[in-house]
Amino acid sequence: MSSQAHFTDFKSDKRPTWCPGCGDFGTMNGMMKALANTGNSPDDTFICAGIGCSGKIGTYMHSYALHGVHGRALPVGTGVKLANPDLEVMVAGGDGDGYSIGAGHFIHAVRRNVDMTYVVMDNRIYGLTKGQFSPTSREDFETSTSPGGTKQSPVHPLALAMAAGGSFIAQSFSSDAQRHTEIIEQAIEHDGFSLVNTYSPCVTFNDVDTYDFFRDSLVDLAEEDHDPTDYDQARQKIMDFDNIYQGILYQDNDSVGYEKRLGIKEPMNEIPDGAPEGAMDLVREFY
Amino acid sequence: MPEDLNWAVGGEAGDGIDSTGKIFAQALSRAGRHVFTSKDFASRIRGGYTAYKIRTSVDELNSVVDRLDILVALTQRTIDENLDELHEDSVVIYDGERSWDAEVPEEQIALDVPLKSLAEDAGGAIMQNVVALGAACEVAGFPIEHLDSALEKRFGDKGQKLVDNNQEAARKGRDYVQENYDHDFGYSLDTTDEDYVLLNGDEAIGMGALVAGCRFYAGYPITPATNVMEYLTGRIDKYGGTVVQAEDELSAINMALGAARAGARSMTATSGPGIDLMTETFGLIATSETPLVIADVMRSGPSTGMPTKQEQGDLNMTLYGGHGEIPRFVLAPTTIAECFHKTIEAFNLAEKYQTPVYVVSDLAMAVTEQTFSPEEFDMDAVEIDRGKVVDEDSIDQYLDEQGRFQPHYDAADGVSPRAFPGTEQGAHMTTGLEHDELGRRTEDTEERVQQVDKRNRKVETAQREEDWSPREFGNAEAENLVLSWGSNEGAIREAMQDLDVDVRFISVPYVFPRPDLTEAVENAEKTVVVECNATGQFADLVERDTLTRVERINKYNGVRFNADELRDRITETFAAESEATA
Structure with missing residues (x-):
């Protein structure tokens, strides 16, 4: 980087329309700080987002960004990174965008292992459509579309990521600014696909999964004797659905980003002014 | 119509029908004859009737006809399926030693050739189709040396022994007919000194993409578009590009969109069902003003329809598909060679006007191999126009008074500047929401009208400035x-x-x-x-x-x-x- 960017450089002049107290403020601040702390600048960063409250993040941050259709932010990020591996690619989404409509892409993005960071603002509710249950909602969670509870098990994103061969699986809490920022920094520095499931409470529609709930129940792995590079330890923690953890649950230090495995070295944005040299050889192949 | 010969090989899927036909087509092409092929096939890997048909002439060919002169039949069904096309001088080559009892209608000349036994004599039963090709050379009056050349091309990289065995197998077929059938079949295939290349519509699209500088392709396999992806795989890498096989078409088009936003010339190809899935993102591509080329190799619909059959049913889909009003270009190449040219044109239009472009081809072109003179693909005539791309030196004039880049600047011709990510001072967002010139969400009535008009004005500019002649x-x-x-x-x-x-x-x-x-x-x-x-x-x-x-x-x-x-x-x-x- 030519000059060290400050995290406020990543802030746009648009004021967020998130509800006062929304977890997404903290999630976004951590992302901006982590980007600046890892030496990135707005001109070499690309943010992809989908639909939902989380999807608005590209508007409130300053960088190259695409706010796309619902559930497809990961494929967009994949295309950006493969076409220009010099860019820092960060994908942001919510639990609906990532684990419901985009669940198929989530699995494949995890196993494809393109070097990008996926921050999921998990509030266990659909906020923008005013309070329906989400794939991470508890089974007994009552909403306008689940009057007697959802009657279905919630998705366990970290377990899904592990089953799909994830190389970096972490969880953070938007209100624990310091830890959240640290975790995203490490996700950015990881070579491969990094999942950071960030609890980002909805103060308007979710009166169960509140700040207090997460503060009281989160167990910070920094205070435990946890070795994220130990697959068995990681598996135990990830499959422990009775507790929720903050920190890096699993990291494969041997991970190599898909773009490197494909042999992509240069940005793909430069091409010749006419047909490439030796183009007639392509025709002669058909002789 | 041109003086022609119509030849076919047919059997069960899995019998190697395709590669047998392709070898014969290649032999004819290398002998300086024009070739126009077609396929009868079903969507399965083994079982089911499949045939590869070749029409050949020293004159230019542009169509199939409903006449068969020589038929190599590996199954009874091959004969039954083609009864309408056989005439009284048609020759049917079959293997009487095989378990089925061939019933060749009396009107046709039945040529019983022990394909399998002769192949075994030459080194392996697997070459029985090549024995049939040798027999066909004799019937057609076609010098077997040209078949040798095609066998060399097909098997050369697997060792000389295999080439020798196959050439031997072909001779056994030819000799058997010579020795056992004292008959003048009345065919003679002249050769010329012309050098032709033989390719299909999907390959022409793929080659056009490479020549146009396409560096990113994401797709999901679907008949009859898969061949575009297979062509690019292994070739695009040599130019620093890549092919990604996505988990579905939704992902494919979004990956292609991401790569295009990053500044790569980018494309996907699919067929009708894939276009259905991509349509939501198509609107995003147009609204975010992203250049992208989408090839729709049409097949019979709706729904799964007849996946291996021809239809031009997607015109309305490509012209109108998507909610809201979406500016676009829709090109429909009319020949296999035009698939090449129109794909290059599509990339230029996409980038000049920052608009999605459909290249609408179809199964008939995708499965047809046709001969062309190499000059049809004139590389010196290829022009690349990337449109209004700004760099660090030129970006200043496109910043607003607060120094912000305006990706949707309301230009007189409708075309805004484009800054590739990584360009200093160019950081900007864009979105599928209606947006202002900075790419930020708006519901302001004036800004809405400004942006709709601006996007439509690009099409008007293109209508005026580009050549849309038939x-x-x-x-x-x-x-x-x-x-x-x-x-x-x-x-x-x-x-x-x-x-x-x-x-x-x-x-x-x-x-x-x-x-x-x-x-x-x-x-x-x-x-x-x-x-x-x-x-x-x-x-x-x-x-x-x-x-x-x-x-x-x-x-x-x-x-x-x-x-x-x-x-x-x-x-x-x-x-x-x-x-x-x-």
Whole structure:
């Protein structure tokens, strides 16, 4: 980087329309700080987002960004990174965008292992459509579309990521600014696909999964004797659905980003002014 | 019509029908003969009838016909399926030693050749199809040395031994016919010194993409578009690009979109069901003003339809598909060589106007291998226009008073500047939401109108500045007008060689924007629109554009038009007119 960017450089002049107290403020601040702390600048960063409250993040941050259709932010990020591996690619989404409509892409993005960071603002509710249950909602969670509870098990994103061969699986809490920022920094520095499931409470529609709930129940792995590079330890923690953890649950230090495995070295944005040299050889192949 | 020979090999899927046919087509092409192939096939890996058909002539060929002269039949069904096309001089080559009892109709000449035994003598039963090719050379009066050359190409990289064995197998087939059938079959295939290349529509699209500088392709396998992806795989890497096989079409088009935003020339190819899935993102591509090329290699629909059958049913889909009003370009190459040229044109249009471009091809072109002179692919004539790309030095003039880059700047011609990510001072967002010039969400009534008008103005600029001319054949003064879009051009041109009526033929390679046909239709006594669908989607457009009723020739049984039937149907259509006016 030519000059060290400050995290406020990543802030746009648009004021967020998130509800006062929304977890997404903290999630976004951590992302901006982590980007600046890892030496990135707005001109070499690309943010992809989908639909939902989380999807608005590209508007409130300053960088190259695409706010796309619902559930497809990961494929967009994949295309950006493969076409220009010099860019820092960060994908942001919510639990609906990532684990419901985009669940198929989530699995494949995890196993494809393109070097990008996926921050999921998990509030266990659909906020923008005013309070329906989400794939991470508890089974007994009552909403306008689940009057007697959802009657279905919630998705366990970290377990899904592990089953799909994830190389970096972490969880953070938007209100624990310091830890959240640290975790995203490490996700950015990881070579491969990094999942950071960030609890980002909805103060308007979710009166169960509140700040207090997460503060009281989160167990910070920094205070435990946890070795994220130990697959068995990681598996135990990830499959422990009775507790929720903050920190890096699993990291494969041997991970190599898909773009490197494909042999992509240069940005793909430069091409010749006419047909490439030796183009007639392509025709002669058909002789 | 040209003096031609029609040859086919057929059997069960898995019998190596495709590669056998391809070897023979290659042999003919290398002998300086024109070749036009077609396939009968089903969507399964083993079992089911499949055939590879070759029409060959020293003259240019642009169509299939409904006549078979030599048929290599590996199954009874191959004979039964082709009874209509066999005539009294047709020769059927089959293996009487195999478990099935071939019933060759008495009218045809049955040639019982022990393909399997002879192949075993040459080194392995697997070469039985090559024995049949040797036998076919003898029947067709075609020097076997040209087959040698094709076998060399096919097996050369697997070792000389394999080439030798195959060439030996071919000779055993030829010799068997020589020794056992003292008959003049009446065929003789002349060779010429011409050098031809032999390729299909999907390969032409793929080659066009490479030449145009395409560096990113994401796709999901689907018949009949998969060949585009297979062509690019292993070749695009040499230019620093990549192919990604995505988990589905939704992902494929979003990956392609991401790569395009990053500044790569980017594309995907699919067929109808894939277009359905991609349509939501198509609107995003247009609204975010991202250049992207999408090839739709049409097959029979709707739903899963007939995946291995021909149809031009997606015209309305590519022209209107998507909610809201989406600016776009829709190109429809009319020949296999044009698949190459139109793909290059599509990349230039996409980047100049920051708009998605459909290249609409079809199964008939995708599965047909056709010979062309290499000069048809003139690389010196290729022009690359990337449009208004700004860099660090030129970006200043596109920043607003607060120094912010405006990706949707309301330019007079509708085309805003483009800054690739990584460009200093260029950081900007864009979105599928309606946005202001900075790319940020707006619901302001004036900004909404400004952006809609701006996007539509790009199309108006393109309409004015680009060449959307159709291709013309026949007599420009004729009172009978034939119109067509896409791949029917070749069959119509051949049909015209034998027509009793004088016609003017306009072949339209642009669905949107498209040439103004009003004058041509008004000047004609009668206009007929030829297309491979049931409802006449292009005919509807012509009627709407010209406010004149047209006649329609439609076909939707899953089989492409051939020159013979078009000659009859076009004649009938125009004859009906003279009766009516008499």
